[in-house]
Amino acid sequence: MARPEDAPLPLWRLYGLRAGYLLLAVGLGVQVWPGILADHSDWELMEGVVQCMLGAIGLLALLGLRYPVRMLPLLFFEMLWKALWLGFVAAPRLMAGQMDDGAWSTLSACLLVVVFPIVTPWRRVASLFITARGDRWR
Template sequence: MVQVSLLRLYILRALYLFVVLGLAVMVWPGVIFREEPMELMESAVNSMLAAYWLLCILGLRYPLQMLPILLWELVWKSLWLIVVAVPQWATGVMDESTWEVAFSCLMVVIFPFIIPWRYVFLIYVKRRGERWR
């Protein structure tokens, strides 16, 4: 069995709590106290963020089992920054809304320092997968 230190588990829980509190402040007021209907993309994004929020609440109790949700967040934000934000920034055409999204995505820079990579490697890469038949 792969061991992760208690300190690392508390640090992971702190990350989940940070996400939970951040989304509670940034997303839920716009969902709950809405006066007019949301646009299609805004409703889809808010629904995904609400689902992510709920899964991060589970991460407070099960920090290792919920690691895939943190990995997903790390991958999509990194891809968006590399594919969208960096090219726009490099060419000087980054508008205000892109800056806002980029700023919110930059929180992901702390993830690689918190994720227990040895555990991720041993469980998701080295360990034998589920049978196919």
């Protein structure tokens, strides 16, 4: 009997996932990589860490174009950090009237995350990451 995680996903779902990875790769490629490749001696330590992490995510998103299901944890990471930022950083600032240009810019970028839950194959996620047996510990 075929397991749910072995059933092929519809082509529209795979293309939707690939579109999400492409959005990540292109967006981060345009926004982050020019700064990484240029002179960045003025970056503070954490600015450099964040920019390099975002650059790595953009590169990993390219793998998602080829392996959209295997790279689902990358989309989970994107959905989670953006949801956390929206809930714990943006919402309090918005309610206190303390949004600056940088916060508004980040807010608009984070709102693009609405695409990811729509294209995510949630039954496959449940079968792969919730109900499937975990890898052995020893």
